[in-house]
Amino acid sequence: MAEAVIRTASQIAEREGLIEVTEVNVRLGEIQQVDLEVFKFALSQLKTQELKKARFNIRRAEARFRCRACGCEWLFSADELDEEAREAVHFIPEAAHTFVRCPECGSRDFEFTSGRGVWIESIKGVRE
């Protein structure tokens, strides 16, 4: 994930003609249970030249699901899962459809309304 963020931020910087990136705003979804400190450390280790001075602002996005069958919305917590299911959802969030059911009607047909994956919201920097 960190590698993907650094690579993408570098590509955006190059495309936008930024000689130096000062800020990268990242959202980290909670479905995959990524350790924030480990993620920050990985980002710091992988920084490329144009990102050396960049501040990474990482905001968590809570994991929210909505049942397509009954409309129930709920906050997902991986703590409710056993170790095998937690690991599956960590690597493939869509594995939640295998291990999680709607708390109201029991359906596995639900959508992730928030908290899936990692994404870059914005980048600030200095142009040539």
Place this chain on the structure above:
Amino acid sequence: MKIDPRISLIEERLKGIRRVIAVSSGKGGVGKSLVSSALALTLARRGLRTGLFDMDFTSPASHIILGVGDAQPEEADGIVPPVVHGLKYMSIIHYVHDRASPLRGVDLSNVVTELLAVTIWGKLDFLVIDMPPGISDVVLDVLRLIRKAEFLVVTTPSRLAFETVRKLIDLLLELGVPVLGVIENMKMGSSDRIRREVEGRGLNFWGEVPFDPRLEESIGDAGRLMRTEFGRAIERMAAEKLGIT
């Protein structure tokens, strides 16, 4: 702005792979998983570095055909697929095992993207993809995300099967996507209709695989699969059409 960083990693993950063969069909039940498995085994047995990626996420079958068992990927700055019968093997079954995975289109796209972004294949001569049937999300994502993919299309002699296969072929040709050829599986009669249809479109007809009643008995045993009439036919076609020795 919401930029998905996974996309930028995919090219990096695939750059060590020389050729990607997506074994596809418009129709289910024509033998894609068996063809994919036998093709990948053939390539690996010829000493070529080969991976097999089961992208039929809701109905995976290649793990049963190959008897994958408990082989699990390792985490190392991504996911390193286990080696099964000489193949680097990736499937959703490593994570959900034998449980049902009810996934809608957007979920399927996310699984394709996620696994392409995290799987570390390393250097491969061939990556064989066992595709789901039809021309929906996963096929469109492979076309979008794996620009080097070449399609090997499987049909049966059935007019119903070939009607859907024809649509897949027409789509691929319209998009300028390389179509390696078409295999006619479960051949029972003597009609050359499929060959004519395929060659009439300027495509390579890989050949006919006779219906093999003993094939079912080989499920779960890769060695036995390759000794069946089916396995030998796929091996012969792959050697000839891919120019492997």
